[in-house]
Amino acid sequence: MMSSLRESYVTIRARTLELCEPLKTEDYIPQPVDFVSPAKWHIAHTAWFFEEFVLSRYVDDYQRFDPDFAFLFNSYYNTVGERTLRADRGNLTRPTVQGVRAYRAWVDEHMLSILDGNPGAELRDIVILGLNHEQQHQELLITDLKYIFGHNPVFPVYQDDGALVNNEQAGQGWLQVSEGVYSVGSDGRDFCFDNEQGRHKVYLQKFEISQALVTNGEYMEFMNSGAYEDFNLWLEEGWAWVQAGHVRAPLYWHQVDGDWYQYTLGGLQKVRPGEVLCHVSYFEAAAFAEWKGLRLPTEFEWEIASAQLDWGLRWEWTNSAYLPYPQFEKADGAIGEYNGKFMINQMVLRGASVATAPGHSRSTYRNFFHPQQQWQFSGIRLAR
Numbered sequence: 001m002m003s004s005l006r007e008s009y010v011t012i013r014a015r016t017l018e019l020c021e022p023l024k025t026e027d028y029i030p031q032p033v034d035f036v037s038p039a040k041w042h043i044a045h046t047a048w049f050f051e052e053f054v055l056s057r058y059v060d061d062y063q064r065f066d067p068d069f070a071f072l073f074n075s076y077y078n079t080v081g082e083r084t085l086r087a088d089r090g091n092l093t094r095p096t097v098q099g100v101r102a103y104r105a106w107v108d109e110h111m112l113s114i115l116d117g118n119p120g121a122e123l124r125d126i127v128i129l130g131l132n133h134e135q136q137h138q139e140l141l142i143t144d145l146k147y148i149f150g151h152n153p154v155f156p157v158y159q160d161d162g163a164l165v166n167n168e169q170a171g172q173g174w175l176q177v178s179e180g181v182y183s184v185g186s187d188g189r190d191f192c193f194d195n196e197q198g199r200h201k202v203y204l205q206k207f208e209i210s211q212a213l214v215t216n217g218e219y220m221e222f223m224n225s226g227a228y229e230d231f232n233l234w235l236e237e238g239w240a241w242v243q244a245g246h247v248r249a250p251l252y253w254h255q256v257d258g259d260w261y262q263y264t265l266g267g268l269q270k271v272r273p274g275e276v277l278c279h280v281s282y283f284e285a286a287a288f289a290e291w292k293g294l295r296l297p298t299e300f301e302w303e304i305a306s307a308q309l310d311w312g313l314r315w316e317w318t319n320s321a322y323l324p325y326p327q328f329e330k331a332d333g334a335i336g337e338y339n340g341k342f343m344i345n346q347m348v349l350r351g352a353s354v355a356t357a358p359g360h361s362r363s364t365y366r367n368f369f370h371p372q373q374q375w376q377f378s379g380i381r382l383a384r
Contacts, residue, residue, distance in 0.1 A: 051064065
């Protein structure tokens with residue numbers, strides 16, 4: 001966080017609306033698939049978090065902006081009560097975008113009154129969690145908007161200079177890491193999510209990890225080799241996913257007159273071989289590693305090596321299932337639903353991406369998604 005909690009609140013909350021500045025009213029509403037949320041829902045839900053967990057609990061006689069909003073904009077907190085089905089978020093033509101913005105302003109006015117006072121440690125911790133939650137939704141807002149625009153047949157431009165995927169890197173070769181016992185996880189002295197605690201020891205055999213992420217050109221070689229037709233390269237569930245979805249390329253790639261193009265937030269662009277690969281699933285990452293005769297790093301290998309790696313361009317798939325650490329403890333109440341209940345059937349990604357909010361990630365950060373999902377700004381780093 002920055003110099004004061006109030007300044008952090010103002011800056012982070014403002015960034016959410018800044019991300020919406022290029023949008024037209026019609027852009028706030030679509031929900032093409034159930035795992036994507038409309039922009040309007042994101043900006044309302046992040047206001048709801050502060051109303052639900054701060055204002056309604058710490059402000060005497062607080063009057064909610066609208067009694068229906070607790071139902072409309074709760075995400076997955078069963079402790080809080082009933083909520084709109086996730087797949088129905090795009091049906092919320094009302095409240096209007098203007099009404100949701102008024103809701104944010106109402107929440108901000110009351111939150112700043114609290115922060116202008118002297119909030120206690122418990123309240124400060126919840127506000128800090130809420131701000132990190134908002135930063136997560138800022139990244140989701142970007143990824144969801146890209147999915148929405150990327151499935152519009154005219155491939156609209158979000159920002160002329162906002163492609164985000166035109167990244168190259170200078171790293172090359174392999175980093176060697178010695179066999180040994182290492183400490184991983186957060187010590188809790190600075191902010192972290194509960195799934196990063198507690199710090200514990202792991203044994204790692206000697207390994208090497210690539211200094212560079214996989215590029216578009218390298219992945220094109222994989223595609224041109226017939227990899228999407230070779231079941232030998234794929235995990236069983238991955239092969240079923242490829243077959244069922246007729247997957248033949250990373251998300252947003254389109255073949256036009258024999259050349260590959262990709263949709264970016266700056267519009268449709270030709271795929272450049274030297275740029276870092278983006279928008280691949282865990283299944284694709286694992287198949288590419290198999291094709292290369294290599295493997296993906298575990299999340300603990302990644303964490304130990306991260307101090308000597310350049311990272312932050314792409315969320316990097318690891319070969320680790322999303323599971324609790326030995327000393328993991330869920331908080332009481334709704335806050336305890338934040339991470340723990342999702343520790344099943346998901347894989348860990350490490351690092352950050354070009355879509356991550358500034359200052360939001362750290363080497364112990366554990367992102368997690370289902371293995372078939374491509375819509376995050378995800379890439380591949382290999383190990384051996």
